[in-house]
Amino acid sequence: MVDIIIVLIVIVLLGFALKGSIKHFKGESPCCGGGGGEIVLDIPDKKLENPILGKKVLKISGMHCEHCVKAVTEAINKIDGAAAKVNLSENEAVVSYDRELDDEQLRKIVKDAGYRVVSIK
Structure with a gap:
């Protein structure tokens, strides 16, 4: 019994x-230390100092909420010459850059934030 x-x-x-x-x-x-309900985070746009040379699209796995979006955005925006726009529904980050960016640097900074870059185009 x-x-x-x-x-x-x-x-x-x-x-x-x-x-x-x-x-x-x-x-x-x-998720990721956030609260329940609808989450709206104010993530300021990063302005690049020089004209934009190009954009890279990173497919990212492991993002589940707006806190994840903020973490990835802030991580990429720490790179000099890079500015990120992260889209949770597409699981991607569009990174504008005003100087050459190394793909491995992007992969590492996203990995250090707790996520994984699946592909870079």
Whole structure:
């Protein structure tokens, strides 16, 4: 009888964990230290000092919410001569640059922020 009660408790706990995980990966729950509900973060646009030479599109995996977008944007914007616009629904960052950028530097800075660059075009 005690075994059945323990199994039922474990099943209930797993149900709550699964529900929370699904909401997390849909971006509907707290993620990356944020709160629940609709999240609107003010991420200021970075202005480049020189004329834009080009743009690179980075496909990024691991982003789930606006806090992830902010983390990736801030990481890329720390690079001199680079300015990022990150789109959560497309899982990508469009990086404008006013000097040559090394793809490996972009990969490393995104990785250090906790995400992975899948491709760069």
